[in-house]
Amino acid sequence: MGEDKGQEADEPLPVPLPHPRQCFPNCAFSGSVHLPTLATSLPDHYATLHVPSTADLATVRAAYRALILLHHPDRATAVERSSPNAAEALNEAWHILGDPTRRKAYDRESARQQQAQQELLTSSCVYAVSIDLSLFTAHYHYSESNSPEPKPEFEDSLMPIAYTHPCRCSAEFRITLEQLEQGVQIVQCEGCSERCKVEYHVVESGDEDEERASDRAEIPV
Numbered sequence: 001m002g003e004d005k006g007q008e009a010d011e012p013l014p015v016p017l018p019h020p021r022q023c024f025p026n027c028a029f030s031g032s033v034h035l036p037t038l039a040t041s042l043p044d045h046y047a048t049l050h051v052p053s054t055a056d057l058a059t060v061r062a063a064y065r066a067l068i069l070l071h072h073p074d075r076a077t078a079v080e081r082s083s084p085n086a087a088e089a090l091n092e093a094w095h096i097l098g099d100p101t102r103r104k105a106y107d108r109e110s111a112r113q114q115q116a117q118q119e120l121l122t123s124s125c126v127y128a129v130s131i132d133l134s135l136f137t138a139h140y141h142y143s144e145s146n147s148p149e150p151k152p153e154f155e156d157s158l159m160p161i162a163y164t165h166p167c168r169c170s171a172e173f174r175i176t177l178e179q180l181e182q183g184v185q186i187v188q189c190e191g192c193s194e195r196c197k198v199e200y201h202v203v204e205s206g207d208e209d210e211e212r213a214s215d216r217a218e219i220p221v
Contacts (some may be wrong), residue, residue, distance in 0.1 A: 118186070132199045137163065140160050
């Protein structure tokens with residue numbers, strides 16, 4: 001009985017979206033939407049060690065050593081001592097990321113779960129509005145600053161690096177070329193919790209006649 005209660009307590013709570021008013025396609029909407037989550041998910045060992053997923057072994061080792069020292073009984077503050085599981089999480093992260101074979105297996109499973117989560121989101125009624133990609137603004141690498149500028153009219157051969165569409169909160173939805181190539185459709189506004197489904201379909205290179213005839217935005221591959 002104790003184990004059952006513990007498992008129930010560890011289950012993530014659904015996250016409500018506070019203000020969407022529409023939900024497509026053809027699903028009932030009662031004022032809020034709960035995001036679906038996978039039943040189990042891997043711990044984020046990279047976040048535990050405060051390193052990016054691209055960090056090399058030396059960086060991972062240095063981060064682990066620095067953090068584990070903070071939780072040594074002689075050095076830990078009262079706040080750190082109040083988190084007895086922190087050292088255990090650090091040791092587990094180092095056990096996985098410090099070994100190349102275990103790290104590769106972890107990365108593969110993490111990528112698989114992320115893809116499964118994206119598919120779950122895409123197949124579920126969790127977005128507030130559906131917008132065709134042709135209504136988004138394309139952005140290119142033409143600015144000397146970090147912010148990409150809209151494409152000049154005389155350049156038709158380059159692919160945009162991202163597309164944006166304004167959200168009603170005054171921020172914007174953003175989807176990158178990489179996300180489009182991966183088949184991502186659900187994106188969240190950069191300024192609020194509202195989600196948008198980007199409508200598009202992929203066409204094979206060479207299908208130019210079909211591409212011109214279609215009104216739906218397409219991503220050539």
